[in-house]
Amino acid sequence: MKIPFHKSHITNQEIEAVVSVMKSNWLTMGEKTIEFENNFKEYLGVDYAVSCNSATSALHLALKAIGLKEADEVIIPTNTFIASAEVITYFNAIPVLCDIEADTFNIDINKIEELITKKTKAIMPVHIAGQPCDMDEILSIANKHHLKVIEDSAHTLPATYKNKKIGTIGDITCFSFYPTKTMTTGEGGMATTSNATYAKNMKINRLHGIDRDAWDRYKMGSKASWYYEIVDNGFKYNTTDLASSLGIEQLKKLEQMNSARFKIAEIYSQEFSKQKNIIIPTVKTDRTSAWHLYIIKVSNRDELYEKLKEVGIGTSVHFIPVHMHPYYKNKFRYKETDYPVANINFKKILSLPIFPGMSEEEIQYVVENVCKYAK
């Protein structure tokens, strides 16, 4: 049997939607993108949703919207994908790394405050594997020190924290529609916020800094729709109607895909909890997970990875901590000893296949082989 680490759930529903855009006369950002943004913000119950071509660009726009400047500091967990750190460096600002919790793999809320300095501008929690961070604690630290909260929510659609949907909590929340994430547009991202100023800033900067309302003010009498003004130094970060039409269809079945993931997680946890060699992921009772990843901890991670590969099961590691990557280590002089929990965690973690469309047989095959080879 061959089980990939991930397979996107694409059916005729998506294929027909994309083909109909291809047959239309408008391929890039247009009506379908507006429809996707509207559906997305309605689904979450948030005021603004700004689509762009990746979560990385959404995070970049978010940091620009809050006015991040050179030499500012942003606190992020060291256990994350490099994009979370990278976007901070776009401003010549500094990613300040925080250690993580052993049970949730998320930023350790008890270690955030000691990292705050006069230069700290924001906290960027990352909801690892789809489980929300302790947002009440993070918001209270942020309020106390007048910091912004930008959530890297690339793993976390849909998920809730104390019955609130992720996407409605922090100042700005950024989602990813990369193929391995919980829904996809091929490549894509979305930033959500309830702050009108941030939303407008992100919309302007995702497309070259063009102010689209400018022609309303253009006093030549005619509807001079060719007129625009550049009001900021923006980027080319917009998405396309091709991608958005895929997103519209994926969003319709998001809950269905989430319950399929949840069921796989339940079976895994039930079976692996019988094994004393395997530590299963725990989700705290006041939150729900998007189950983007199912991460186990074992003492023979590298061996298990190889064994599973030999029997046709694709697995992966999330993540190599930021402080271990040569570029970041050299540039920001991170000290390995500052992140004891993340260091131990990194040696043990393995992400197993969890995607809608996995058959009972495939799930059982993973269970059997993980139980057989885990030490």
Ligand SMILES: *Cc1c(COP(=O)(O)O)cnc(C)c1O
């Ligand atoms: C995937 C991922 C991103 C980047 O998403 P893209 O849409 O590929 O830019 C950012 N942060 C985390 C934690 C991710 O896993």
